[in-house]
Structure formats: structure tokens, C-alpha cells
Amino acid sequence: MSDFPAISTQEILSPTGIEEAITFLAEEIATRCEGENVAFIGIFTRGVTLATRVAAVLAERGIQYPVGTLDISLYRDDFDNRGSDLPRLESSDVPFAIDGSRVIIFDEVIFTGRTIRAALDGLMDYGRPAKIELAVLVDRGHREIPIQPDYVGKKVETIFDDYVKVRFTEDDSKEGVFLVKEKGGTE
């Protein structure tokens, strides 16, 4: 993996593993949300891809859920620490009323939980869902705030300084989940 300069890079989910995890998420959601008014919200960038893929699996089984998108940049708690990597905003698109519906937020990895904290704030500015849940492809632990996912594709043991990189062909022109060990880094 030449694009991750690191001590070691280990594949934790292969393309097939991702597919199985997505099917698992879809089945869990279908079982637990049966008969309810459900909407998906993907967090840019790969949360959107994850939500779209799960929705596609469900659509094949005749279950249609709308997918909206959310850019949480404007809700982050680390705006003052932005460096030269200036945030490029995406257009959030929630083309349905979320009031009263069961909204499932999608992100590819949950780590500290701060992104989801920002997403909750951002989502509430669109309305008042009856219930909000969280689906992730990978839970890598090390929460800094009390937020837990409701649907998890795969749980991975990591140390804080590791990176967990999810790569989707739609966004990255390759597919896989990788555990990257690089001392001193944080993500």
C-alpha cells in the first residue's frame, strides 16, 4: 500500500468482507425497522457511499428508503485548529421531511464519536426525527464522548494512534478496509 507510508498496513476487510458487512447491516436494519418510516443520512464522503450501498441492498429486497447527505464541517468542534488543510464544503441534501421518521445516520468508521456529535447537531437543524440511530461499517473504539453505534459491520481492536482507512471504489478507485500502524499519528 504505497499511499499509506506506515510501519505496517493490514487488510481487515477485503472487498468480499465489505460486501458481507453491508449485507449484514441491511438485514439488521430491515429486521429492526420493519414497517417503520425510515430515512438514511450519509455523512460525507464515505458515509454517503455506505448509506447508498445499504439502501441498494434493501431496494433489491423491495424495501425503499430515501438517502440524504450531510456535510458536518460547519458543526465540528475543532474549527479553530484547522490548519492549511482548509475544509471544502459539500452540499448537504436532505430532500425529505425527517420530522417523525426513524433516521439512521451512516458513517464508515466510528472512532472518538465527535463526528457523530456534529452530525446530530447538523441533523436536528433539518427537523425533529422520532428516533435517530447510527450505522457504521467499522467500530474501532476509543470513544471520547458517550455515543455508540446501533448497527456495526465489524468491530476492530486498535490502539489510539492507528488509522483505520476505508476505501470504496466509488470514492477511491479501490476497495478494502485497512488498519494502518504509524506511531504518533491520530485520526
Add this chain to the structure above:
Amino acid sequence: MSELKPRKDLLDIESLTLDEIEYVLENAVPFKQLFQRSVKKVPTLRGKTVLNLFYEPSTRTSSSFEVAANRMSADVTNFSVSASSVVKGESLLDTIETLQAMRSDYIVIRHQAAGVPGIVAQHTRASVLNAGDGYHAHPTQALLDAMTFREVYPDFRGRKVVIVGDVLHSRVARSTSTLFNKLGIEVGVLGPGSLIPEGRHGFMQRFGSWDEVFDWKPDAVYLLRVQMERQEGQFFPSVSEYHKMYGMHSTRVQRMRELGCYLMHPGPVNRGVEITDEAMGYEKSLISTQVENGIAVRMAVLHWLKPETQLD
């Protein structure tokens, strides 16, 4: 796109790189989409303070900055200087000293003298946003104009805009034409000979009449406000003469309609001078869009600039 260097101040258009211009204009689009929500506010600048420092009267620009700052959850203080310390004889540097002590994070400044925002920027850790200085620059106006033009023409490169009126006294004309030129939009000018600067803006094509303008087939006509307050000398014989020669009225609107040409104006409008009531109702007028985009662009600029106020 190459990595952008953090920038503290926005003083003019000339010093902006194309990457920076694209960055702000692209980020302004999601900001504008927030206006469709019932909650139009985001918490990004919570706890930050924006000082609106206007040495010249302004309602539109100062309230546009105020709305932009409010929608980002910043606290805004309006400091109308003509009404206070200047009258009491405070010097500019003393005022800056006072502002520094107030620990504002962003200072929005309009001043009748060119270069004042630059001087303030050198003496404060706050980010300085030039809201118009003398005949020099009005960068956020140029950015909102570019955003508006690009919305109606996503294929903006190679398109043509003619700026009509008092180009000489207009910081809007200066900043907007500079920005349009950087973006590859062709710029022409029409106006009384006494109000078209010699030598400056060599890239602009000069026209002698509306007929010449329409033969050029512009994609937008940008009318400037006739700035009665800046006419120390007499640059044209009379208002009615100006209106006849350069104003926008029904016959010219019809020519624009045939060309599919859009109408822009930075406001406020002098009805009956540069534009008639009837022409104000032209279906391809972008004047209200410019106002709305002004808020989005100013939010994008506040989001982009990085004050050095957290250092101490």
C-alpha cells in the same frame, strides 16, 4: 487543486490566487443552501466576534455582513464611526488600538480612503475584511457578482459582461472587472468619457454607445450606480442626459431580451437615473440574487479567513 495557505485578511481581488477564488466560490454554494432550511444558522463561529466598522454610510453591505455573521453564530457589534470617535478626533491608529483591546476576531471595515483596511490589517491580529475603501476595492462584492454570474452561466469562461456607468469612481467596477478577468470572463465598459479611466484595466473593451454594446452580444449588463455623493466635479451634464445616453429603459431592455442577456446591479438603485422602474422588472434581472449571494459569499469568506487572535 493545490493546497491553500491560510489567509488572515481579504483586502482586494488582485492578491487572490485562482485556487483561493475557486475555494470561496465553491464553498459559498453549500452556504447558500442553508437558506432553504428552517434553521438557517450553523454554529461554526460560536463565541467569535465580528466588528462592523463603517466610516461611510452603508445599509446593504453592513447588514449583509451582519446577517452572514449571525448565520454563522458569531456575535456582531456595529461600530458606526462617523457617529462617534472621528467626531471626537480619535486617530485611525487609536481606533485600531481600541479595537485590538476589544479582542474582535473579525473586523469588517469600510472607509472613504483607499488602503485603510490594509493599514488596519497590519496592526491587528483580527482578520480584516475590506467592505469597500475609497476607489480601491470591494472584494466581497466582486465575489458575489462572480457567484451570481456562474450560477446562470456554469460555462462562464469566454462569456462577456459589459459594465455601464461611472467606472472611474467605482471600486465595484474595479474589483468585479478584475475578478471576472481572472476567471476568463470578458469585460467591456460603457460610460461617459469622463468616467472611464484611462490606462487602467487595459483588458477591458471600451464602447461608445449601446449599439456597439449590443453588437458585441454581452451575456450580462452590469449597471453601476451613479454615485451622486462622489461627484465633486461635474462629470456629466445632467442626470436626464446621463439617463438618455447610458440608462436602462424599455427599448434597451427589449434588446437585452432578444440577446437573452442578464441584468446586474450592485445596489442601491437610483431609479430614473441608471435604470427605469419598468426596467427594474426585467425577468432576467439578477439584482435580488446578488443580494442573496452576498450573504452566502460573506459566510464563505468568514469561514475561510483565519484570525490570529488565538495566538495570545
